[in-house]
Amino acid sequence: MSTDFDHIVIGAGISGLGSAHFAARRGRRTLVLESSDRVGGCINSQTFPELGGFWTEAGGHTCFNSYGNLLSILDDLGLTRHVQPKGKVGYLLWKGGQRASILSALHLWEAMRSIPKIFSAPKEGRSVSAYYGDVLGRRNYRDLLRxxxxxxxxxxxxxxxxxxxxxRKPRRKDVIKAFTFSTGLSAIPATIAAQQGLEVRTGQQISVIERDGDGFRVTTGGETLSCGSLTLAVPPDVATALMPAGFDAARAAITDIGVAEIETLVLAFRTSDLGLKPIAGLIAVDEAFYSAVSRDFLADPSYRGFAFHFRPGALGEQAQIERACLALGTTPRHIAAQARVRNRLPALRTGHTARVRRLDETLAGTRLAVTGNWFLGVSIEDALTRSRSESDRLFAV
Ligand SMILES: Cc1cc2nc3c(=O)[nH]c(=O)nc-3n(C[C@H](O)[C@H](O)[C@H](O)COP(=O)(O)OP(=O)(O)OC[C@H]3O[C@@H](n4cnc5c(N)ncnc54)[C@H](O)[C@@H]3O)c2cc1C
Structure with missing residues (x-):
């Protein structure tokens, strides 16, 4: 049967673009359909044209030399030689309205007593609180690790x-340990999407996928496109909704995987307007925001930028701005530019591995792949590891 494309991917985050890249490198005619007006999903280097193109990461900010699948893509695209080392700046705690060092929350003796358990304590099947409370001590978990x-x-x-x-993943010694790019991590999705051999269409909100023999039909903007293989690379709630008829067991396996909503506020300041010393970011303790990540790892001569990741609904927009400025030791009148982004991350729970196993059993032998940051873990490399194994399942000869 002739189809419009060998392979259609839904979602142009790093999982979907990785899947498209792996398929295109195997010579498969691949189309990526993305609902928003840009590629990258959670990789989003928020750029301020009014500040001469100064950018701050609103989502993913760091890649490591242990990201083997990512590095293989960067090698393919000639990007590896352009990586920029991240400057050495540290995180601070934001607790009770004050900035404090990380060490101030560490119970050293408890940590020293507990740490040998790291060699014997089982990790699989346990929650973060159970495992890390074991290997670093309950009080360390409560006051710092949590x-x-x-x-x-x-x-x-x-x-x-x-x-x-x-x-734990093997490191590539020929690459800097922690890196970014001069225009931020968005250079990665932008370069994958721009390569020859794959097509990306943005502004395509997909709501129905139908089976068509062994292949699939996707309706987009009034046009119906057919493909031999299809990859869903969207958050778990969207994957559940898009699962085609006939994949009921697959839908049932993933239907109760939750999603955490994050209200991200990106703020930029003139460097001369901030007294705060350079920091990697803030780890918040019992606050309306979970964390703030700064752009100080790649210093700009004129501006500094910060992304504050707020709990949904915890504060109104103006209160978020005031809280973020308080944490940075400044006032809203010094803000040079700002942006708001909605991030979504999977809310995994113990027992997740069994859910993925059930899903994989139902997908075996079909032309449908499912990938994302909700299989092995949320990191960019975890997402690409899943995309690689699904691509192997669909296309390895
Ligand atoms: C604040 C933050 C900081 C992070 N920091 C790091 C870090 O430093 N290092 C690291 O390794 N990882 C980091 N991560 C995690 C990592 O960035 C993400 O897990 C990863 O980028 C997710 O990629 P994805 O493609 O699986 O999902 P997403 O990026 O969510 O992509 C899914 C895409 O699907 C699209 N879509 C959804 N519904 C539809 C539909 N119906 N039709 C078409 N398209 C649709 C979405 O618009 C989106 O573009 C961070 C994440 C966040 C949020």
Whole structure:
């Protein structure tokens, strides 16, 4: 049967673009359909044209030399030689209306007593609070780690599966340990999408996918496109809604995976208007925001930028601005530019691995792939590891 495309991917975040890249490199005619007006999803280097193009990361901000699948894509696209090292700046705690050092919250003796358990304590099947409370001590978990993990995943961390955080991966010694690009991480999705051999269409909100023999039909903007293989690379609630008829067991396996909504406020200031020393960001303790991530890792001569990740509904828009300025030791009148972004991250729970196993059993032997940041973990590399294995399943000869 002839089709419009060999492969259609829904979602142009890094998972979808990675899937498209792997398929295009295997010579498959690939189309990516994205609902928003830009590619990248959670990778979003928020650029302010009114500030001469100064940017701040509103989502993902750091890649590591342990990101093997990402690096293979960067190699393919000639991007590896353009990576920029991240400057050494540290995080501070924001607690009780004051900035404090991370060490101030560490119970050193408890940590030293507990740490040997890291070699014996099981991680699989346990929650973040159970596992890390074991290996660094209950008080360290309560006063420090809990907040640090919440800062990373921008949602309550206690019930999150421990194995979905900080997976050990081999490092590539020829690449800088922690890196970005001179225009921010958005250089990655932009370059994947611009390569020859794959097509990306933005502004395409997909709501129905139908089966067409072994393949699929996707209706977009009044046009119906057919494909032999299809990859869903969208958050779990969207994947559940888009699952075609006949994939009822797959839908049932993922239907109760939650999604955390994050209200991100991006603020830029003139460097001369901020007294705060350079920081990587703030880890908030019992606050309306989980964390703030700064642009200070790649210093700009004129501006400084910060993304504050707020709990949904915790504060109104003006109150968010005032709280963020308070944490930075400044006032709203010094803001040079601002933007608001809605981020979404999966809210995984223990037992997640069994859910993924059930999904994979139902997908085996079909031409439907499902990928995203809700399989192995939320990092860019976790997402690409899933995209790679799904691409192998669909296209390996
Ligand atoms: C604040 C924050 C900081 C982070 N920091 C880091 C970091 O430093 N390092 C790191 O490795 N990871 C980090 N992450 C995690 C990482 O950035 C994300 O997990 C990853 O980028 C997600 O990619 P994805 O493609 O799976 O999902 P998404 O980026 O969510 O992409 C899904 C795409 O699908 C589109 N879509 C949704 N519905 C439809 C539809 N119906 N039709 C068509 N398209 C649709 C969306 O618009 C979106 O573009 C961070 C995440 C956040 C939010």
């Amino acid at each position: 907040h640090a993990f919440q800062a990373v995943i921008c949602q309550p961390a206690d019930d999150y599966p421990a194995e979905a955080l900080f997976r």
